[in-house]
Amino acid sequence: MARHLKLLVQRWSSRVFSVEVDGAPRYFGIREQLRGEPVPPDVFSEVQKQDRCYSLLVCSGDRVTGDRFHWELRDRLQRQLPPGSGVRSMSSFIPDQKGSLLKGYFLQSRAGNSSLIEDILTDLEQRNPVLVCSYSQSEDGQQWTQCLWYQSEDNPVRFCVVPSETPKHHPSVLNMINSDVFYSLDEACDVLKQCGDIIPETRSVLGMLPSSLDARRKPDFPVIVIEGLDATGKTTLTESLRDSLGATLLRSPPQCLSAWRGRFDREPPLIRRAFYAVGNYITAEQINQEASKSPVIVDRFWHSTAAYAIATAVTGPVSNLPHEGAEVYRWPGDLLQPSLVILLTLDPEERKRRLRSRGLMKTDEEEELDHNKLFRTRVEEAYRRIVGSACIALDASPSADLVLQQALLLIRAKCHL
Numbered sequence: 001m002a003r004h005l006k007l008l009v010q011r012w013s014s015r016v017f018s019v020e021v022d023g024a025p026r027y028f029g030i031r032e033q034l035r036g037e038p039v040p041p042d043v044f045s046e047v048q049k050q051d052r053c054y055s056l057l058v059c060s061g062d063r064v065t066g067d068r069f070h071w072e073l074r075d076r077l078q079r080q081l082p083p084g085s086g087v088r089s090m091s092s093f094i095p096d097q098k099g100s101l102l103k104g105y106f107l108q109s110r111a112g113n114s115s116l117i118e119d120i121l122t123d124l125e126q127r128n129p130v131l132v133c134s135y136s137q138s139e140d141g142q143q144w145t146q147c148l149w150y151q152s153e154d155n156p157v158r159f160c161v162v163p164s165e166t167p168k169h170h171p172s173v174l175n176m177i178n179s180d181v182f183y184s185l186d187e188a189c190d191v192l193k194q195c196g197d198i199i200p201e202t203r204s205v206l207g208m209l210p211s212s213l214d215a216r217r218k219p220d221f222p223v224i225v226i227e228g229l230d231a232t233g234k235t236t237l238t239e240s241l242r243d244s245l246g247a248t249l250l251r252s253p254p255q256c257l258s259a260w261r262g263r264f265d266r267e268p269p270l271i272r273r274a275f276y277a278v279g280n281y282i283t284a285e286q287i288n289q290e291a292s293k294s295p296v297i298v299d300r301f302w303h304s305t306a307a308y309a310i311a312t313a314v315t316g317p318v319s320n321l322p323h324e325g326a327e328v329y330r331w332p333g334d335l336l337q338p339s340l341v342i343l344l345t346l347d348p349e350e351r352k353r354r355l356r357s358r359g360l361m362k363t364d365e366e367e368e369l370d371h372n373k374l375f376r377t378r379v380e381e382a383y384r385r386i387v388g389s390a391c392i393a394l395d396a397s398p399s400a401d402l403v404l405q406q407a408l409l410l411i412r413a414k415c416h417l
């Protein structure tokens, strides 16, 4: 067994396990001694007596390989496993220990399917960096135990599954820095460089970077970033501002990356976020060049990269976000700071109307909207928590012309234009 896996298992009983149920994490722990505690209701309550549960945690020493494997694993499990196996996202972590997060899946097998599932899992564990556990119920139905798969035949160690308190931080927060949100160009480039062999396009992306960057250079003209969720009116406002101020309009990701954006959008968060982070530095260089000649308007920049990444990495309500003032909300030290960032805010109903009138919102399923509602509020809150180049919110619900007038007022007041 690989060394990192051995180390991992040595501290196994200090770990907390988290399973996503209805879009929110439910937690349980394990103990070596049975203490008669009740089983955690949310994760195991609906499991029938004869059923078994399994967990798979990805534990690759190489994070690019690990993240890509984790990303593909869900599809693979859904394709291979019998219907009704209920594949749920899962993670395991040591509370408050940064970098301790392992991601994986939790599944359930109906009676009669166990041997098929176990063959699939054994094969998976033999060929891939994955640690499998099985969960079974005691005769009287009062307790669940966890057994590490790789050692189950010769030396089975059974842990008792016990309830665990909700940790202070959402588990994803432990691995967010330089996995979801990058705080320097070097960190983002490192990830892309590691992908060179599997995603040849990364070489072209890295080739777009200027040879040197100077974040301290102060642009001669103001640089105004317009931020907001999709369909809040960024394109409409940025184009009007360009015309009203005789400004240059830029966007992030920059035009020169558009051919590869779709390719990186299909990759797991680590690679996708590194791509958008690098895009901001390329846009920053374009800003530096243009802001010596005229004001510059930018459609999305760092706030979008960080806020979407943070809001996607955590699940559930806004309270699961990293707390206000946390490290993840700080502006990267090596990235150009705009003169002003305006965040367009819009009533959800009006935003939905604009999305529909643009013809992009085709499904109206209640469940999907509920999910979107939580995600939307997390993104908006993350936007507001970013410091170092904080954004000013602007109500985008009035007519396009009124929004433009309000934006111009803000720009004149803050940038002396």
Ligand SMILES: Nc1ncnc2c1ncn2[C@@H]1O[C@H](COP(=O)(O)OP(=O)(O)O)[C@@H](O)[C@H]1O
Pocket (backbone or CB within 6 Å): 228, 229, 230, 231, 232, 233, 234, 235, 236, 237, 354, 355, 357, 358, 396, 397, 398, 399, 400, 401, 403
């Ligand atoms: N202030 C406004 N009032 C009404 N409709 C607007 C307003 N601003 C934009 N729209 C319309 O809403 C839709 C989304 O606007 P758009 O500028 O494309 O948003 P974004 O670039 O943020 O996705 C478009 O159909 C646009 O014409």
Ligand SMILES: Nc1ccn([C@H]2C[C@H](O)[C@@H](COP(=O)(O)OP(=O)(O)O)O2)c(=O)n1
Pocket (backbone or CB within 6 Å): 229, 230, 231, 234, 252, 253, 276, 279, 280, 300, 301, 302, 304, 305, 306, 308
């Ligand atoms: N600077 C940027 C711009 C966009 N992103 C990411 C964040 C979201 O996942 C998508 C949003 O892009 P989308 O195509 O919806 O943007 P528009 O509103 O259409 O301009 O892109 C980013 O991470 N960094």
